[in-house]
Amino acid sequence: MKRILLVEDDTVLANSLARYLKMHGYEVDIAKSYFEAGDKTFENMYDLYIFDINLKDGNGIHLLEDLRFADDKTPTIFISALRDSKTVVKGFNAGAEDYIKKPFDPDELLVRIKVRLESKRETEEEKxxxxxxxxxxxxxxxxxxxxxxxxxxxxxxxxxxxxxxxxxxxxxxxxxxxxxxxxxxxxxxxxxxxxxxxxxxxxxxxxxxxx
CATH class of the missing domain: 1.10.10.10 (Winged helix-like DNA-binding domain superfamily/Winged helix DNA-binding domain)
Known part of the structure; x- marks a missing residue:
């Protein structure tokens, strides 16, 4: 079973997405802050990250930059209400593979998760x-x-x-x-x-x- 870390400080949205993804066969851990996310990535191995950008104690883009600096190459999808092109570009420059603007259809997220995990599998097989x-x-x-x-x-x-x-x-x-x-x-x-x-x-x- 693929394991996902969802970093989202909106409790209602986080729980809703976690339930939806679990229904489709994924194991999901939730982190509601920058520092909680950092602890979970240190303690566990994940197949995919889903990060919100605006967190109460930090920034999802900075979180990903820190992880990439530590040579963590886990595929990452950003979900955010921020729609300006500068933020999107910053997200990709930080090392994200995808970016979804809120609000979004959970089915769209599910499709993008499958694409990212399939791409990761092919990369692992090729190397x-x-x-x-x-x-x-x-x-x-x-x-x-x-x-x-x-x-x-x-x-x-x-x-x-x-x-x-x-x-x-x-x-x-x-x-x-x-x-x-x-x-x-x-x-x-x-x-x-x-x-x-x-x-x-x-x-x-x-x-x-x-x-």
């Missing part, structure tokens, strides 16, 4: 990492610098990272090759090792493992 290697958006990086891999080498690397610590049968690699062969497989693995510096071990008669 792979092992030691100093990160694969993101079909590019491999070593210590933050791009590694020049062919599409086949990149696909081999993805399969190894996804199965790190386990032997990947050579047949799984053959499925990715236009002209499968043991020699072609060995050459490709050798080039990946040289370019990435990773320890890729051949397990005789079985396949390859990333150690």
């Amino acid at each position: 792979l990492s092992y030691k100093d290697i990160v694969v993101k958006e079909n590019t491999a990086y070593k210590n933050g610098k791009p590694v020049d891999l062919t599409p086949l080498q990149l696909n081999f690397l993805k399969k190894l990272i996804k199965n790190q610590g386990r032997v990947v049968p050579k047949e799984r690699f053959f499925e990715l090759m236009e002209h499968p062969s043991d020699l072609g497989l060995r050459v490709t693995m050798s080039k990946i090792k040289k370019k990435t510096g990773l320890e890729i071990k051949a397990v005789r008669g079985l396949g390859y493992i990333l150690q």
